[in-house]
Amino acid sequence: MMEWLELAMTAVPVLMTGVGYTLLFAVSAMVLGLTLGFAVALLRIAQVPLLSQLAALYVSLMRGTPLLVQIFVIYYGLPSVGIEFEPVTAGILALTLNVAAYLSESLRGAMAGVERGQWDAALSLGLGWWPAVRYVIAPQAVRLAVPSLANSLISLIKDTSLVSVITVSELMMVTKDLIAQTFQPLPLYLMAAAIYWVLSALFEQLQQRVERHFGRAHAR
16 A cells, blocks of 8 residues: 555656547547537538438448547548648548537537427517527527536546547546556556546536526526
8 A cells, every 4th residue: 555655646647648638539539529520510400402311421430430430530540642731730620510410410419408488489479590599599498408517518528548549648638648557457547547536526516506507697
């Protein structure tokens, strides 16, 4: 036990350097993924000819293939056709494209869950389709989608571990480097798992705060 404590005192500060990259990947991909996911959801709801079919194909492709394969395609595959990204950029791009597909389905389902009467009321007031979505439907849909969106963010935090395969020094890559130096896989993997758990727990608390906020606003 003392050996593990000594190892922790040495390893935890080093592991925390990888947490910065983990949060960078998670937050960047979530923000960009929300933007892209919202656009994809709108295309599918509006049933824009051709674009809605392409959006559906994109969602199916991203959800139907492993994230690890998508990372390999972007980082190792695209250079063969002249498209090359730095590891951090490739990681954020892969995570964004992947999570956006899931977020688009959450948002599409939430907007479909808004009562039809809300659409009719907005349109009867003279609002066009986009203003109706922006001012009436989307705010209500976000409240409905909060649990699903938060779950996607928590999953995204754990999925960032996959970008270690493209040599980005996020939490898992740093952990592997420490294991190579100390030959102590069990305690180091447990420490990394504990850090992921703490990050997930913090975002769960954020989710509960957001849900309470929307709950109070809706109750008024």
